[in-house]
Amino acid sequence: MTDTLPTQSKILITGAAGFIGFHLTKFMLERxxxxxxxxxxxxxxxxxxxxxxxxxxxxxxxxxxxxxxxxEKPAVDEIFAACKPEYVVNLAAQAGVRYSLENPYAYVDSNLVGFVNVLEAC
Structure with a gap:
């Protein structure tokens, strides 16, 4: 795979401790x-x-x-202001389809409100 990003780009990856986020983060760090x-x-x-x-x-x-x-919009804004990313990959989300039926507002907060906060911070 050819790396098309400029070398030493600053990338913010949300959900970095999750399975996919971890592997993408490690991939980018190694490059x-x-x-x-x-x-x-x-x-x-x-x-x-x-x-x-x-x-x-x-x-x-x-x-x-x-x-x-x-x-938490103030926290997101503060992080973006501090690190000034050139690229953002949003992999953060509340997982688990069954859990969404029991607690739909957890999904609204994480997957919708959280995503809008990331977009607004960009």
């Missing part, structure tokens, strides 16, 4: 990009899995991490 990871580390999946992934990512000098929830 010399500076990655700012953002995740709320919620407990839908075992937080120890996410912490383990973050331990691996923290071994890279070109990685920074913020623990924040995308539904």
């Amino acid at each position: 010399g990009h500076f990655v700012v990871g953002l995740d709320n580390l919620n407990s839908y999946y075992d937080p120890k899995l996410k912490e383990g992934r973050l331990d691996i990512l923290r071994t890279y000098n070109n990685f920074a991490f913020y623990r924040a929830d995308l539904k």
